[in-house]
Amino acid sequence: MNKLEILGLSKQYGDELALDEVSLAVAEGEFVTVLGRSGSGKTTLLRSIAGFIKPTAGNIRVAGRSVLDVPVNKRGIGVVFQNYALFPHLTVRQNVAYGLRLRRIPKHEIRERVEAQLDRVQLAKYADRTPAQLSGGQQQRVAVARALILEPEVMLFDEPFSNLDVRLRESLRNELGQMHDRLGFTALFVTHDQREALSLADRVAVMDQGRLVQFATPQTIYNQPASSAVATMLGRTNLFTGRVAGSNIIEVEGQRLTIETSAPLGAEVSVMVRPHRLRLVSAEGAARGPAGEFHAAGTVRSIEYHGATEAVLVDTDGRELLLERPAEESTERTLDYGTRVDVRIPHSAFQVLESHPKQ
Amino acid sequence: MNRALRIASRAWFPVVVAAIIVFLLAPIAVIVAASFTTSNYLSFPPDGLTLKWYAEVLVDPSWGAAVINSLLLAISSSLIASVVAVPAALVLSRRGIRAADLLSSFLMLPIMVPSVLFVLGVLLGYQLLDSPVPVLGLILALAVLIAPYILRTLLAALEELDPALEEAAMSLGASRLRAWVSVVLPNVLGAYAGGLALAFIIAFDELVVPLFLAGPALSTLPVRIYREVAFDVSPQIAAVSALLVVVTVLISTLAARDGSATRILKEQR
Amino acid sequence: MTAPRRPAGPTPDRGSARAAAWLPLLPAFLLYGVQFVLPLLIVAVMAFMTSDGTGVVRPTPTLDNFAKVLGDSYYLSLVGRSLLVALVTAITTAIIGYPIAWALARSRGVWRSLLLVAVMLPLMTSSVIRAFGWMVLFAPGTWFTTLFGGLATETTGLLYTFPGLIIAMTHMLLPMMILSLYGVIEKLEPSYEEAAATLGSGRVGRFLRIVLPLTTGGLVAGMLLVFASAASLFVTPRLIGGPKQRVLATEIYDQTIMLLNWPLASAMAVVLLVLAGLAGGVYSVMMRRVGSTR
Numbered sequence: 050m051n052k053l054e055i056l057g058l059s060k061q062y063g064d065e066l067a068l069d070e071v072s073l074a075v076a077e078g079e080f081v082t083v084l085g086r087s088g089s090g091k092t093t094l095l096r097s098i099a100g101f102i103k104p105t106a107g108n109i110r111v112a113g114r115s116v117l118d119v120p121v122n123k124r125g126i127g128v129v130f131q132n133y134a135l136f137p138h139l140t141v142r143q144n145v146a147y148g149l150r151l152r153r154i155p156k157h158e159i160r161e162r163v164e165a166q167l168d169r170v171q172l173a174k175y176a177d178r179t180p181a182q183l184s185g186g187q188q189q190r191v192a193v194a195r196a197l198i199l200e201p202e203v204m205l206f207d208e209p210f211s212n213l214d215v216r217l218r219e220s221l222r223n224e225l226g227q228m229h230d231r232l233g234f235t236a237l238f239v240t241h242d243q244r245e246a247l248s249l250a251d252r253v254a255v256m257d258q259g260r261l262v263q264f265a266t267p268q269t270i271y272n273q274p275a276s277s278a279v280a281t282m283l284g285r286t287n288l289f290t291g292r293v294a295g296s297n298i299i300e301v302e303g304q305r306l307t308i309e310t311s312a313p314l315g316a317e318v319s320v321m322v323r324p325h326r327l328r329l330v331s332a333e334g335a336a337r338g339p340a341g342e343f344h345a346a347g348t349v350r351s352i353e354y355h356g357a358t359e360a361v362l363v364d365t366d367g368r369e370l371l372l373e374r375p376a377e378e379s380t381e382r383t384l385d386y387g388t389r390v391d392v393r394i395p396h397s398a399f400q401v402l403e404s405h406p407k408q
Numbered sequence: 409m410n411r412a413l414r415i416a417s418r419a420w421f422p423v424v425v426a427a428i429i430v431f432l433l434a435p436i437a438v439i440v441a442a443s444f445t446t447s448n449y450l451s452f453p454p455d456g457l458t459l460k461w462y463a464e465v466l467v468d469p470s471w472g473a474a475v476i477n478s479l480l481l482a483i484s485s486s487l488i489a490s491v492v493a494v495p496a497a498l499v500l501s502r503r504g505i506r507a508a509d510l511l512s513s514f515l516m517l518p519i520m521v522p523s524v525l526f527v528l529g530v531l532l533g534y535q536l537l538d539s540p541v542p543v544l545g546l547i548l549a550l551a552v553l554i555a556p557y558i559l560r561t562l563l564a565a566l567e568e569l570d571p572a573l574e575e576a577a578m579s580l581g582a583s584r585l586r587a588w589v590s591v592v593l594p595n596v597l598g599a600y601a602g603g604l605a606l607a608f609i610i611a612f613d614e615l616v617v618p619l620f621l622a623g624p625a626l627s628t629l630p631v632r633i634y635r636e637v638a639f640d641v642s643p644q645i646a647a648v649s650a651l652l653v654v655v656t657v658l659i660s661t662l663a664a665r666d667g668s669a670t671r672i673l674k675e676q677r
Numbered sequence: 678m679t680a681p682r683r684p685a686g687p688t689p690d691r692g693s694a695r696a697a698a699w700l701p702l703l704p705a706f707l708l709y710g711v712q713f714v715l716p717l718l719i720v721a722v723m724a725f726m727t728s729d730g731t732g733v734v735r736p737t738p739t740l741d742n743f744a745k746v747l748g749d750s751y752y753l754s755l756v757g758r759s760l761l762v763a764l765v766t767a768i769t770t771a772i773i774g775y776p777i778a779w780a781l782a783r784s785r786g787v788w789r790s791l792l793l794v795a796v797m798l799p800l801m802t803s804s805v806i807r808a809f810g811w812m813v814l815f816a817p818g819t820w821f822t823t824l825f826g827g828l829a830t831e832t833t834g835l836l837y838t839f840p841g842l843i844i845a846m847t848h849m850l851l852p853m854m855i856l857s858l859y860g861v862i863e864k865l866e867p868s869y870e871e872a873a874a875t876l877g878s879g880r881v882g883r884f885l886r887i888v889l890p891l892t893t894g895g896l897v898a899g900m901l902l903v904f905a906s907a908a909s910l911f912v913t914p915r916l917i918g919g920p921k922q923r924v925l926a927t928e929i930y931d932q933t934i935m936l937l938n939w940p941l942a943s944a945m946a947v948v949l950l951v952l953a954g955l956a957g958g959v960y961s962v963m964m965r966r967v968g969s970t971r
Contacts, residue, residue, distance in 0.1 A: 100578075101575060121575075121579060122578045122582055123581070127579065127580075128575070132570060132572060134570060134572035135576075136591055136595075137573075137595060147577070147580055151580065151581045151586065152581065196579070199580065421780075425792075428776065429791065429792065429795040432796065432798075432851060433798065434810065434814065434848075435806075435808075435809070435811050436799065436806070439809060439810045439813065450813050451813075491704050492709075495701030495705070496702050496705040498701060499698065499702055514709075517713065520953075520958075520961065521950065521953070522905075522946075522950065523909065524909060524911060524930070525716070525720060525950055526716040527716070528720055528946050529715065529716020529717055529720040530716045532939055533715065533716060548711065548712045552708055552712040555705070613803035613804070613805075615911070615912050620930070620933070630805045630806075633803070633805050633806065633809065634805045637805065637808075638915075645809065646809075649809060652802075652803065653806065
């Protein structure tokens, strides 16, 4: 059953279209992440679902019923805010009990349910502390517990990790993932961090300029991005434009490459290659390489050491290609600013960016 | 010589600051010191030390009455100012209200407009109605004078509060009103206490409003001091003044325990 | 895109719900309406009435009162003195206030507590008591008065003199200026001053070249505030200025309570409002613009 359905949701602010006919559905127990840059509309989407923003068009259905006219406090949606928004004047226990106390549930039942919930998230020891006395991870657990105890249909997460340093983000991410595996809630998680989006999600919704541009599993998103916008959001990549010159033949910068595509003859397409698929050959050995490889000659512009890998920027005739190679290679073949090199890319590394309707 | 000059040039700043601090505290210190003088007229430095003036003041029923009047007026006007300012702050702190800036500027006006003006207007109003100014009129005039202080403190505190707190409460099922009461208010209580203390002190210390509006029977402490000072300057008044200062300090230290002093400082932005 | 928008509350759609959202402002509107707006209107209207000098007011509209206030040399001198006192006080508080405000913003520990007390205590002491203190200090023959030599008179010391009035007014309004300056200095990144120090600038240089230019906003705001307040103060001019240094505020009191010439008093009050109100108005506009660039 779909716990959350967004149907053609739009939000207009004067001249600006913050959401442009966004439609997606989240199944029960599914963890969907919404990935996008700032201004992509992902926050507007989340806040519309929660009820803080009133959309100008479209519908939102939670567990089958429309919530458009339902006020925030009656939508049955749990929200985990960016800074967790734990009530500073209440203890952990009181924070978690807050929603229950609003519903006039008998006190002893509240106590039982709160204790059970605190156990579930391993916070029983800290029940009497105030939020200021908790670590980031503990605060997150309180925020989740507080919302989950009300058994909402859907849990919304508003970039809860964006203010944290890298290591904390990773550990909290793992914790959240494990919590979800254990407790099985339905979630919509908004973020601008592609690592988070890919690692936590059952499915990823990519948003750009108010539109939903791709909604698929993380693997599909990464390997078959629907557009250059999606591709660049997932990591640095190399983009080319080419023209279809035959059946599965695309001409890119004067070279004919065999790339699988369903685009019609003569159509212009965007083509992408991930940096780790590029090869470098020194300029001296630059006899025509094996067929089946794209090649371009250029000079090394910059080298970035990343520990396990090295990122090399090569300037080929005014256009830059980014190459990523294991750091060991650099000892075998040292590069310098200005070294002349030949870049080789096997045809199989190329990927046409086109939307795949069947996800 | 060079070394002395160098030390002096580095020390001149603290000296200047110290001098200004002395300047700020001078009149008050003088009064407190003069209240101990044995002579029958005010002198500074005091001639000898005695507590007789304090004794006189504390047993004098007319001073006592003035204090009670001042207290009652200050309490009642602070209450009314709270009833006015607290709901107003809650409404005006909501984002997205276009008129909010304009309205809060309007509500701050009594601080900017010379108090003689609206006090004069109140007096004239009652004269035109051919009636003496009732106590309520005096209380309300004080209330309008101090309400902006409470409002300003609250607005500043509400501004600092994470807006997500209110939203979180609503997402957990609270109505807007419930969210305010259970989540927002408790977190601004400290600020409110500070603003209330400030307003109370201002109402207590206020001279112009009671001077114009209070009938002869309703003498407040500052008015009484003013009248005495204008005529006959006795150390008794110094004693009263010193007592007033001490009480004021007590009230504000009580209210300032959570750093309201720095909050008041911050509000001036 | 732009910085994250502050979340707005859900706006009620129905008309009645929207109206109800304004309900909490009702007490404010009531109080201000009756005790602020209405009295101002009464004063404004009364300023145009005629008085026959015996406390009777005849509702014949006239501009005589204003003519008197702005034309008669006695009253004009009051206006002039009020303006002058306000202006000079604004300047003196600015000069004296800056060092304290800076010290307050940058100090910690004992100094800071001391400064806080020094600034807060006068604020919370009744103006009568403060004026009273100056009366004692200004009395003829005290060591303080002798410091000022020729400025003081034989009979009344520094009382009823212009310098004495200025000193007392400065003291009265100094905390206000300090608070205003403190607000902006505190917001100033200490790293600017630190950078200047590493580049060789001494304390005075840092102040003149870094702090001063970057805090003119607070300075102007403070001066406007002090100006508006100084023009309207009553107690200090009354007790310290006395009969020799009369200002608008004290005259308004006399005309109202003693001479019962309400129309004239109202006209003076209106003039006072214009003087102080202009300054206050500019201040409010400034504050709103500054506030929105947080």
